[in-house]
């Protein structure tokens with residue numbers, strides 16, 4: 001059977017160019033035209049596909065056949081045999097494992113294990129060819145050509161990957177639920193509303209490697225039987241919006257999105273939806289409400305989105321980072337993925353290091369890496385010779401700790417030991433920071449972002465800001481510190497959605513970890529960081 | 544204000560409404576399109592006064608209350624005019640740790656406005672925003688849509704403002 005859309009990639013790196021790669025490419029193009037195949041065959045130039053003997057390497061997708069081209073005759077034969085007659089040219093074909101083997105040796109993994117960030121900063125995100133040249137869309141080709149939807153789900157399940165958006169739900173199970181839901185109409189949504197303060201990993205993935213998200217969403221759609229997808233991007237992420245839009249457009253142009261992708265009979269449409277500035281819209285059901293054009297207030301769960309999601313149809317919602325792991329898992333197998341990380345948490349995690357830390361930015365390391373290593377080995381420690389005082393892991397909704405438990409390795413189970421993984425933020429604060437002030441900032445954030453639908457969260461966040469404000473000014477009472485812990489309990493147990501439930505976590509953990517400091521404020525003893533006697537000089541004046 | 548002047552404003556508004564209607568016509572059959580239309584309307588009018596909201600409601604055949612509900616829910620939408628240059632100061636935790644408060648105070652002082660207010664000449668308005676996803680450059684200030692300033696110190700603020708004056 002001849003594929004409707006085929007893509008030929010001609011490897012044009014500096015050494016292939018010397019061997020005439022550009023000339024061969026032109027020759028292939030001319031022949032494609034001559035035999036009136038232009039509608040079906042796309043010829044693209046890419047970076048190095050690897051090294052093999054003396055020829056120029058050419059890859060044909062979706063068949064994933066590699067050829068060695070040494071002359072214009074070879075180039076013509078490729079067109080007349082492979083494209084016109086649909087026969088593989090055995091004489092020119094090379095075993096792709098030979099090339100790949102060499103590639104792996106040259107492109108060794110560096111100290112950080114890069115799966116998600118492997119292309120970020122390496123390829124031109126606006127050039128689909130560059131993505132393709134680094135095995136891009138190979139996973140999709142494999143999935144569409146060789147795998148049944150249930151095999152795809154099986155691989156994802158075996159890899160043990162869990163959601164990177166904060167909740168940590170097993171991705172394979174989510175896909176399976178959606179696939180099994182009996183409904184001809186289904187959706188795939190990418191949650192790119194990244195709003196957790198301190199987090200910017202999703203932004204970097206979308207800006208640096210947008211095609212990985214597009215490819216993964218298409219794979220997910222095939223696996224669960226969806227034909228329509230949305231990427232819901234935070235409205236302020238202008239760079240991400242531009243790059244994702246361009247990626248989608250380019251993928252459509254070469255037939256990697258739209259009708260009958262790679263001739264497989266499978267169709268998938270993908271579009272961008274913009275967020276309008278509400279943290280709560282990152283919660284999956286609120287996000288769905290927002291896509292439907294309403295205020296983003298969370299829905300009651302269950303039913304969960306895999307059963308009843310967008311427009312009441314079964315829907316997969318996954319985070320950007322979760323998606324961008326998928327092509328690697330398909331290409332390298334679930335075992336390779338499981339070999340990284342810890343028993344219950346496989347793979348890598350992208351961490352953002354922020355606050356008072358020398359190397360502020362992103363690192364991708366295996367799951368289970370300790371907080372200590374993240375701060376001192378990758379983060380370079382605390383600047384200006386200051387001492388570390390407060391650490392918050394997991395994002396604004398994550399746990400606070402003092403410096404006594406830095407040896408904890410961060411993964412999905414570390415929350416039990418007192419350090420949540422969350423969205424992978426490590427926020428460091430040095431000795432000049434005040435725990436009470438810091439708690440106030442965090443609770444102000446939640447008070448502002450609470451959607452107001454339920455009382456424990458709406459009032460709990462508001463009252464705790466009030467109490468913290470009093471305490472920070474030296475006007476609080478010991479009972480009020482206790483009251484904060486009580487508010488945390490009530491919010492955690494009775495809030496309607498994850499926002500209120502998780503707002504309790506930073507509140508409780510900061511009070512518990514810095515209990516003495518709270519008491520000092522109550523007793524009007526000054527701390528290094530804030531001078532309660534003269535509220536005006538305080539770091540944080542009232543807005 | 545002379546009537547002549549208000550006529551000019553009317554004519555200009557009419558043109559904006561026409562463009563908006565054309566946009567609505569194009570997208571109105573897509574599901575869940577209200578937010579997209581409001582994005583567009585705010586981009587054109589600068590803000591979303593009640594007249595614009597009613598207009599959108601009518602064209603999309605939605606109750607006004609629903610449009611109002613959406614506009615007031617999302618921080619991005621505003622019913623008050625904003626400055627020509629919107630100064631957005633990140634108040635996320637990472638920026639707070641790196642001294643965002645001092646930066647904010649200096650902006651207030653230089654512009655003589657409070658948060659969410661607009662300067663008398665309409666050139667600037669001041670806004671606090673959630674983490675902008677650029678925490679490694681904290682404290683961060685975003686002016687307009689694309690001018691990012693990282694590691695901002697209070698002292699360089701007059702220099703930054705100068706670029707947008709005049």
Ligand SMILES: Cc1cc2nc3c(=O)[nH]c(=O)nc-3n(C[C@H](O)[C@H](O)[C@H](O)COP(=O)(O)O)c2cc1C
Nearest residue numbers: 163164165191194195282283284318319322498499
């Ligand atoms: C208040 C709140 C905010 C959230 N914000 C985000 C977010 O910005 N990005 C995200 O991917 N998930 C966010 N989530 C989690 C989502 O609800 C959902 O679990 C996630 O998108 C599922 O994807 P995953 O399984 O790939 O992690 C948030 C949850 C809550 C309760």
Ligand code: SF4
Nearest residue numbers: 452453454457497500
């Ligand atoms: S917990 Fe907070 S954000 Fe969630 S529904 Fe209740 S008020 Fe809204």
Ligand code: FES
Nearest residue numbers: 633635638674678
């Ligand atoms: S906290 Fe300011 S950019 Fe993230």
